Amino acid sequence: MNDCTDNDIREMLPDLLHGALGAGAVERAEAHLASCEECRAELEVLRMVKSAAVFAPTIDADQVVRRIPPYSKIVPAVEAPARSRLVSWLVAATVAITVVGVGSMLVTKQGATTAPTSVATSLPSATIPAQPTPVASKTPASGASSAVAVGTQPSHTHALAVAADVDGLTDGNLVQLMSDMNRFDALPATESDPVISVDSGY
Amino acid sequence: MTPSPEERPEETDMELINRWKAGDSRAATRLVGRHSQALARFAASAGEREGIEELVQDTFVRAFASLDSFRGESTMRTWLFTIERRLMLDRRRAERRSRETVPIEESDHVSEYGALDALIADEVQERVRRSLEALSPTQREVFTLRVQQGLSYKEIAEIVDSTEGAARVHYHNAIRTVKEFLSDE
Numbered sequence: 469m470n471d472c473t474d475n476d477i478r479e480m481l482p483d484l485l486h487g488a489l490g491a492g493a494v495e496r497a498e499a500h501l502a503s504c505e506e507c508r509a510e511l512e513v514l515r516m517v518k519s520a521a522v523f524a525p526t527i528d529a530d531q532v533v534r535r536i537p538p539y540s541k542i543v544p545a546v547e548a549p550a551r552s553r554l555v556s557w558l559v560a561a562t563v564a565i566t567v568v569g570v571g572s573m574l575v576t577k578q579g580a581t582t583a584p585t586s587v588a589t590s591l592p593s594a595t596i597p598a599q600p601t602p603v604a605s606k607t608p609a610s611g612a613s614s615a616v617a618v619g620t621q622p623s624h625t626h627a628l629a630v631a632a633d634v635d636g637l638t639d640g641n642l643v644q645l646m647s648d649m650n651r652f653d654a655l656p657a658t659e660s661d662p663v664i665s666v667d668s669g670y
Numbered sequence: 671m672t673p674s675p676e677e678r679p680e681e682t683d684m685e686l687i688n689r690w691k692a693g694d695s696r697a698a699t700r701l702v703g704r705h706s707q708a709l710a711r712f713a714a715s716a717g718e719r720e721g722i723e724e725l726v727q728d729t730f731v732r733a734f735a736s737l738d739s740f741r742g743e744s745t746m747r748t749w750l751f752t753i754e755r756r757l758m759l760d761r762r763r764a765e766r767r768s769r770e771t772v773p774i775e776e777s778d779h780v781s782e783y784g785a786l787d788a789l790i791a792d793e794v795q796e797r798v799r800r801s802l803e804a805l806s807p808t809q810r811e812v813f814t815l816r817v818q819q820g821l822s823y824k825e826i827a828e829i830v831d832s833t834e835g836a837a838r839v840h841y842h843n844a845i846r847t848v849k850e851f852l853s854d855e
C-alpha cells in the first residue's frame with residue numbers, strides 16, 4: 469500500500485514515466501521521490517508494468533495498408549445512400565402535393581354544387597344586384613331574408629341568390645334552378661371584387 | 671525543393687490523413703506504422719491472446735473506412751483505441767457465444783498460455799502479467815492505458831466510454847491490487 473498522502477505527485481507518476489511532465493513538475497516529483505519510499509516503490513511497479521507490455525507481436529504496416537481500400541473507393545459508397553434518400557423525399561413530396569391538390573379540387577367542386585341551401589331565380593323576395601360588382605354579403609346572423617349574391621357572372625341569364633325558402637318556388641322555378649346549377653362553375657371565371665360587409669355602413 | 675516523405679518526420683496525423691485522402695498511400699503506411707504497435711500492446715495488455723495482428727488490421731481498416739467521421743477532437747490514437755476496444759468486445763461476445771455451444775478442450779488453454787509463455791523471458795514480467803490478470807477487465811484497460819500508453823484520464827474515459835472520475839478510481843484500485851499481488855508473491 470502507498471501511505472503517501474501527496475495525491476498530486478502520485479497522479480503524476482505515470483506521466484513522469486512517459487516523459488510527459490514539464491520541467492517544473494519533473495523537478496517537484498523528483499524532490500518528492502527523494503524523500504518518499506512509498507512513491508519510489510510505486511514508480512518501480514509502474515515501470516515494471518510498462519516494460520511488461522513489450523510482448524505484443526510486431527505488426528507489418530505494409531500488410532495492413534494492403535487491406536485498406538483507397539479513399540476514392542470509399543467516398544461514393546458513403547454518399548450513395550444520401551443521394552437516393554433525397555430522391556425519395558422529392559417523390560414523396562410530389563405525391564403528397566398531387567393528392568392534396570386533387571383532393572381540394574374535388575372538395576371545392578362538391579361544395580359548390582351543394583353549399584347553397586336555398587337558391588331562387590326571379591323570386592319576388594330576392595334582391596338581385598343589377599351589377600355583378602360590387603358583391604354585397606351579409607353575415608349569417610343578420611337573417612337569411614337578405615339577399616346575398618354569390619359568384620354571379622354577366623353571361624348567366626338567371627342570377628342565383630340565397631332565398632328564404634325553397635318552398636315558395638314553383639315547379640317551373642325549380643326546373644330552372646336545376647338547369648342553372650348544371651351550368652354553374654365551381655370557381656368564378658374572374659376574380660371577384662372584395663366582399664363588402666353590409667353591417668360596416670357601406 | 672519539396673522534402674520527401676521520409677524527410678518530414680513531424681507531420682501530424684491530420685496532415686497524413688489529408689495526404690492519404692489526396693491519394694498518397696505512403697501516408698497510410700506512415701499512420702499505420704506510427705500507431706500499430708501501441709494498438710498491439712493495448713490488445714495484449716487487455717488480455718487478447720491470439721489474433722492480435724488481425725485485430726490491429728481490422729482496427730485500421732475500420733478506421734480508414736470512416737475517416738470522414740474523425741474530426742480531430744481527440745487524438746487519432748485515442749480514436750483508434752476506441753475502435754480497437756469495440757472490436758475486442760465484439761470478439762469476446764462472439765467467443766462467449768461459441769463457448770456456450772462448443773465444449774472447451776484442455777488443449778485450448780495449453781496453446782493459449784503456451785504461446786504467451788514463450789514470449790515471456792523474465793520471471794518478474796510473468797508476475798506482472800499475472801497481477802494484471804487479477805484485475806477486472808475495466809480496471810485492466812484503464813490501468814494499462816494509463817501506465818503503458820501514458821494516456822490522460824480524459825482520453826481513457828473516452829476510450830472506455832466512462833467518466834474521468836470513474837477512470838481515476840479504476841486506476842487507483844488497480845494499482846493497489848497490482849502492488850498487493852506483487853508483494854504477496
